[in-house]
Structures are given as C-alpha cells and as structure tokens.
Amino acid sequence: MRYGVERHNEKDASVEPLSEAVLLILLSLAEQPRHGYSVLKDVEEMSDGRVILSTGTLYGALRRLLGDNWIERFEEDEVSRDRHAYRLTPAGKKRLQTEVARMKHLTRLAALRVSPRGI
C-alpha cells in the first residue's frame, strides 16, 4: 500500500509576521534599489540606531529574501566594480504591503482598546 506524508508544521513565510530587521530591510529597499552597505546604514538610520545589523546578519536576511523571491540582485550599471545592488520584486512589494496593512490594523485596534485614560 502506498501512502504519502505531508508536513504541516512548516511555517508559511507569506503569512508569518516579519521580524523587525527584515521589515526594515524591505522598507529600505522599497524606497530605491540599494547595495549592502547602503541598506545597513539606512536600517540604522530608520530605527534611530536601535537596530544595528552586522554584515553576517544582513546577508543572512538578504539570502533568505532572495530565496523567497521577495528581492532580486542585480549589477549596478554605473559602477564597473563587481558590486551588486538589491531591489524589491513585485512579490516583495505585495508582502510588504500586507505587513504594513497588518500593522495598521494592529495599531488601530490598539488605539481603540487602550485609550489614554485606560493606561
């Protein structure tokens, strides 16, 4: 008798909330395509110095995002050196919009439930 086994405990990346670092990286790339160092500085600036990524952490996240097809890597035209930049793909833009909508919903909910008098 043949039977198949399906794994149901795998996390679906498209519905899981994004970590702060990943969200900031996506936000950074939403504005314009950037290379690694520019993403690093932008994330630090956006978070007011609260989130400082190391190169290893940044490239770990970039590799995962490339694997999920949320960003793409390309060679910068104007620079002759072997330098790559990253930009959001349509799937990445969509994922970012979903996450932002989720956060807006949470913020609205929080504003309704936790009134200033209630705190």
Place this chain on the structure above:
Amino acid sequence: MLTRLYKLFLHLYPVQCRSAFGSEMVSVFQQARADARQKHMGHRIAFCVREFSGLIGDAFQVQMQTARSCPEPWVWSLEAPFAALLLFGFCVWRAEEMGIWGFFFPGTYVLVAGIGGLAAWMIGRNCTFMRSWHHWKRGMAILAVFALILPIVTWGVEESWARFLLARQAAFTYQIPGVDVVIEQGAAPQNRQPGLTFSRYLMDAHGHTMTMFHHTGGDTPLYLFYGAMLTAMVAFWSRRTTAPR
C-alpha cells in the same frame, strides 16, 4: 588585520555561498569598519563583537540549512568521522605501548568528534583544495591528517588535563552508562567489579602521585553503540553540499 581575520572567518560558509556573497560582504565590512574607526573605543569593540558573532552565527545557520537540504545520502559523509573513530579505537587498544590514552578525559570524545567533523568538512567536496581529487586520494589524505593530528591532540589534551589535576592534587570522576572513570590522588589499588579496567599511575617531581582508572563491564555492543551514534552525528554535521560523486 581585521579584514584578513574576517576573510578567514568567511571560510566557515559553504563554498557556493562564499563565492556568491563573500567579496560583497568583505566590501561592506570594510566600509562599516571605516565608519567605526571614527568613533570611540567602546563603539569599535562593540562593532568587532557584533560583526564576528553575527558572521559565525549566520555561517552556522547556513551550514545547518545546507546539511538538512543536502540531496546526497548522509552515509557518504561517514569516511572522515569513521576514520577518526577507528584511529581513536586503535590508540585506545595500543594505549599502553604508545603512551596515548585519551579515555580518562571526557572532553577527548568531543575532541575526536570535532576533529572528525572538521576533517570531513575540509577533506570532503565542500573544500575547494581537494574537490577534484579522486576518491582513493581523499581517503589517503583523511588517514594522513588523522594519523598526524588525532594522536597528538589526544595526547596533548589528556596529558595537560592529568598534569593539571596532579598539580592541584584534585580528584575527578565521571560516569556514562557502562563506563566509569575515577581519578584520585595516591597509588591505592582499587578492587572493582569484573570487566575491563585500564589504570594509569602518575608521579610529579614533588612526589605527588595520582591514579586514573577507566572501568567498563567489557560491554562491547555498548561501545559500538556510542561509536555509531557519534559517527552518525558527526557525519550529519559534516554533510557534503555539492553534487554526488
């Protein structure tokens, strides 16, 4: 200096990952380092800690990910850890003649596993130096590396451990199912249960003496079980990531 160290640490990544992102990561590291240089000492130290811990952590994650998703059956990775265990077994068997013991110190087992895994990773197809080598040449390299490194490391570690205990007149004992190790000061002989007992007697220049006992119930299947578990563990850890041979 730091950039060189960073490049060296990049070798913790699998070859494919390193060749795809390595130069870019070094370039970003150099730019970030130039920034950190302009700041105070505390910031620079934090930068170094963050960079190297981030790199090691990420490399470990990538290695585990590639090991899990490796299309090659894990049994192909057995050669190096198996050779390590075989040689360790030989050292134990000929311990008295060779003066290399190894089983009185529990850390030796971890060391053997570590060296086995490291050699599997280096000598396996993951390593660019020996990628195109024929199978039998790789096997020879494995044996050569182990025949040189393993006995020296085992001897060095256990000798330092024994001298450390002797100098402090300290006792030590550990037990795992089937194995009982007792290290005590003095030269008192011990009457133990039937089975296989190895003992080693040490004396320093001040006349301090210490005896180390390693007792087993002569339970060979148990040793085989431990060996097989350790080999499988190391083999999994050091799985190859390139196409099957």
